[in-house]
Amino acid sequence: MAEIGRELFALPWRAVLERYPYAEDFFQANGLGGIDFPSPSLGRDIEALDEDILDDVGISREELAENFLLFIGRMERLKRKSASLESLTILGGRRKDGEPERLDLTIRRGEVLAIVGPTGSGKSRLLADIECLAQGDTQTGRTVLVDGRKPTPQERFSIENKLIAQLSQNMNFVMDLPVMEFLNMHGESRMISGIGEVAGRIFEHANELAGEPFSPKTPLTQLSGGQSRALMIADTAMLSTSPVVLIDEIENAGVDRKKALELLVQEGKIVLMSTHDPLLALMGAKRLVIENGGVKTVIRTSERERENLAALERIDRKMQRLRNQIRLGGAIEYSVAGYFAEGEER
Numbered sequence: 001m002a003e004i005g006r007e008l009f010a011l012p013w014r015a016v017l018e019r020y021p022y023a024e025d026f027f028q029a030n031g032l033g034g035i036d037f038p039s040p041s042l043g044r045d046i047e048a049l050d051e052d053i054l055d056d057v058g059i060s061r062e063e064l065a066e067n068f069l070l071f072i073g074r075m076e077r078l079k080r081k082s083a084s085l086e087s088l089t090i091l092g093g094r095r096k097d098g099e100p101e102r103l104d105l106t107i108r109r110g111e112v113l114a115i116v117g118p119t120g121s122g123k124s125r126l127l128a129d130i131e132c133l134a135q136g137d138t139q140t141g142r143t144v145l146v147d148g149r150k151p152t153p154q155e156r157f158s159i160e161n162k163l164i165a166q167l168s169q170n171m172n173f174v175m176d177l178p179v180m181e182f183l184n185m186h187g188e189s190r191m192i193s194g195i196g197e198v199a200g201r202i203f204e205h206a207n208e209l210a211g212e213p214f215s216p217k218t219p220l221t222q223l224s225g226g227q228s229r230a231l232m233i234a235d236t237a238m239l240s241t242s243p244v245v246l247i248d249e250i251e252n253a254g255v256d257r258k259k260a261l262e263l264l265v266q267e268g269k270i271v272l273m274s275t276h277d278p279l280l281a282l283m284g285a286k287r288l289v290i291e292n293g294g295v296k297t298v299i300r301t302s303e304r305e306r307e308n309l310a311a312l313e314r315i316d317r318k319m320q321r322l323r324n325q326i327r328l329g330g331a332i333e334y335s336v337a338g339y340f341a342e343g344e345e346r
């Protein structure tokens, strides 16, 4: 994006706000909140500001204009900075038995990796090491690099602009806003331009991912488990500036897992998910096999496996239909073996 120049003053205030929703904060912070800017250009509005009001808040017209451009420029740089990461590198530490973990793995933007292994093997621990960008200072001694270098303390510990987002299993909404209001508010807090349109797209995607549709007016606390998870996935894909998303299993309940993953990857994120679902595991480019607290091997999804993915998707769709029949109080009185053997018409 180009530097913010004086041409901004040629736009009407409404267009400036549409592009930079946080612009209003600047005038608020300068004691000029709530002033009407009705003319066809912001420049003219600033020209028309009452001299007495400017005197009262202690700023000259020129300073106001200059500072406004500086403010918008800084905010835009901040936004760009928060979104950038090309790769993540995981360097091995030690396993539970103290033996070294032989691992030097770089994951690039848009890649999906599955993490597999028996209960208690250390899958969640690996996700936690990534989430805190471990620097040899966790139980496992692993080191995580961003773009091939050590993360800065700000990258590790800042709560805003987090590099890593974690999609948790339970969405406990504290607020009880209608869905669309929540999305608009979230967009505003993320300084997103054209919030209305983005919120609308998130809503549509969430509805596509959720098994049962919900309305923009549905209060958050009335969403089902699957619906709220679908909403959070769509929200993370489109609003979160975190370039890395960690998922501790996308459970079956009412979420189209395949579409969810596609949505996250489409937005250029690195996705790491702990899963034993063959459909999800084979969608990843690789899978990390965890044993005894360490990554034992990295399996690259083969051509053969990719071919199997199509068959698995077909089976999954059929399973989904059976689930829906049960959910809707139906009966399964026909031959299930026959149903799986035939095409997809039924």
Ligand SMILES: Nc1ncnc2c1ncn2[C@@H]1O[C@H](COP(=O)(O)OP(=O)(O)OP(=O)(O)O)[C@@H](O)[C@H]1O
Residues within 6 Å of the ligand: 094, 095, 096, 117, 118, 119, 120, 121, 122, 123, 124, 125, 126, 139, 140, 292, 293, 294
């Ligand atoms: N390299 C390691 N060194 C020491 N302790 C470890 C190591 N890796 C994992 N652990 C510990 O082992 C325990 C089990 O790990 P974790 O919870 O990550 O397993 P998991 O594979 O996610 O299990 P589940 O599938 O049951 O959720 C945790 O207490 C974790 O901190």
